[in-house]
Amino acid sequence: MDDSELERLLAAGPPEPFVRTMARLAEEDPGFVAISCEDDSITRRELERRSNRLARVYAERGVEFGDYVAIALPNGIEFYVAFFAALKVGAVPLPLSYRLPVVERQGILDLAKAALLVGVREDEHPGHPSLPAGFEPGAQVSDEPLPEVVSPAWKAPTSGGSTGRPKIIRAGSGAVGSSALNRLLYRYTPDDVQAVVAPLYHNSALGMSIGGLLLGQRLAVAKKFDAEEVLRLIGDHGITWLMLVPTMMHRMYRLIEAGGRYDLSSIRIMLHLGAKCPEWLKEKWIELLGPEKVLEIYGGTESVAITLITGEEWLEHRESVGRPWYGDMKVLDVEGNELPSGEIGEIYMKGAGGLGSTYEYVGAQARSINGWETLGDLGWKDEDGYLYISDRRVDMIVSGGANIYPAEVENALDQYPKVLSSVVVGLPDDDLGQRAHAIVQAEPGTTARELLGFLADRLVRHKVPRSxxxxxxxxxxxxxKVRRSRLRDAAIERVKTRA
Structure with missing residues (x-):
């Protein structure tokens, strides 16, 4: 889609502040169940009133326009109430994993200079304003509408990337928008029932579920991902739209492959993203649902540019993540020259609005060349302009002068029926420089010999892990997501200990 077409489509639906949209939906159908999570549910009117009350508490605690409100809550209704409460005082929601260690959480709070932390006891961060999980405002706090205000950034998720060092990716747009982009890109409709099964500190789960709410969808939220529970949730709630990452697809497919009987007939769209999806796994899901129901996008939290590919297109361009749907992408060598089709290089992106239009880093610097930005991914294009992802630049292993892409080895390992998950890292080697080392979560009794024998038929010899x-x-x-650098460092220490 070219930029002029996008501008025309966005202009067709006038932007509206998020808080106004939620108030309008609550007025149009106050009894509509907006969110359900296990045995709990909330109507549009209840969501509107509860977030109004909580917003007043935030203001009383000193939260002002443009401040960060860190939300360290698990998936559930309470998270969404806290999110909209932050927007209603003009603050910027900063979602955090509720499982973060205190030291790591403190590092992010210091980086953001957050005005309030929601979901954590105050004694865990002395002197830092906090509200514990389960907090409810007193009955005297009004639930009437607040003066309308538009937050300068509607989200600010965090990312450690491959280095493990935290950074904040602040949205480049305020809490105002049109539903046109979401409806076109994600194939949304207001009548969809969306399953939210990834953690809400994950950018895609947050963005897609908030987009669904603003469009008028009902959300069925899982507190945490459990493959069998998600498969049952789809049938029980008549899920029509859901987003998965390949790890989820893998775990769910293993249950289906083992003979589990689950009703997937309600699914209209299954979108996946977040990591390179193994060819065999995507093919299985296309067989399960039909190619017309499977979508994939690539673009990163920064949303500088986005690719899209349908299941039908993928069958013609296997392993591709599609062609640019928004913005543009090209593959460059280390000197910044564009590479011809078929050659692997680093993927660079350019958005329609130019540098800095879709996001702002806090705690990091963007890497760019002549107005083109990179997220550090390696890939190539075919002659038709379809993009293919190889791996992360920082994750690539150079062993004896040969490049090994961990994702390729992991994809092969994950095809073995006993493997639940795998991560491949490069360990120092006096002879080769680096050697590939596999860390595997598998069924009890699985041996290294059987895994290496399995890989020998699927990978060229130098790509097979040495350990x-x-x-x-x-x-x-x-x-x-995987903390690859942390796993690699721990593996190096274990090797040293045994030496």
Whole structure:
């Protein structure tokens, strides 16, 4: 889609402040159940009134226009109430994992200079204004509408990237917008029932569910991702639209493959993103749902540019993440020259509004060349302009002069029926420079010999890991993200200890 077409479509739906949209929806159908989470639910009117009351508490605690309100709450209705309460005082919601260690959380609070922390006891961060999880304003606090205000940034999620060092990715737009973009890109409709199964500190789960609410959808929220529970939720709630990451798709498919009977017939659109999806796994989901129901996008939290590919297109361009739908992308070499089709380089993006129009980093600097920005991903384009992702630049392993892309090895490992998850890292090697090392979560009794034998038929020899270790702990979080640098450093220490 070219920029002129996008401008025309956005102009067709006049932008409206998020808080006005929610108030309007509550007035149009106050009894409509906006969100359900397990046995709890909330109507539009209740969401409007509860967030009004909480917003007044935020203001009493000193939150002012443009301040950050850090929300460290698990998935649930309380999160959405806190989110809209922040917007109603003109603050910027900063979602955090409620599982973060105190030291890591404090680092983010210091970086943001957050005015309020929601979901954590005040004694965990002495001197920092906080409200605990489960807090309810006193009955004397009014639930009447507040003066309308538009937050200067409607979200500010955090990301550690591959380095593990936190940064904040502040949205480049205020809490005002049109539903046109979401309806076109995500194939939304107001009548959809959206499943929210990824953690809400994950940018995509947050953005897509807020977009759904503002469009008038009903949300069915899972407190945490559990493959079997999500499969049942789809049938029980008649889910028509959901977003998954490949880790979720993998776990869910294993249950279906094992003979589980689940009703997926209500699904109209299944969108996936967040990591490179193995070809075999995507093919299985296309077989399950039909190619017309499977969408994939690539673009990152920064949303500088976005690609889109339908299931039908993917069958013609396997492993591609599509062509630019918004903005533009090209593949450059280390000197900044554009590479011809088929050659791997670093992916650079340019948005319709130019540098700094879609996001702002707090705690990091963007990498750019002549107005083109990169998120650090490597890839290539085919002759038709379809983009393919190889791996993260910082994750690539150079072993004996040969490039090894961890994602490729992990995709092969994950095809083994006993493997639940895998992460491949590069360890120092006196001879090769680096050697590939696999960390695998698998069913009890799985051996390194059987895994390496499985890989020998699927990967060229130099890509097969030189060592394998097993763990009984999940390697990726509920959003499919992995702290690769932390796993690599821990593996290096274990090797040193054994030496």
């Amino acid at each position: 394998v270790e097993f763990t009984d702990q999940p390697l990726r979080d509920d959003s499919g």
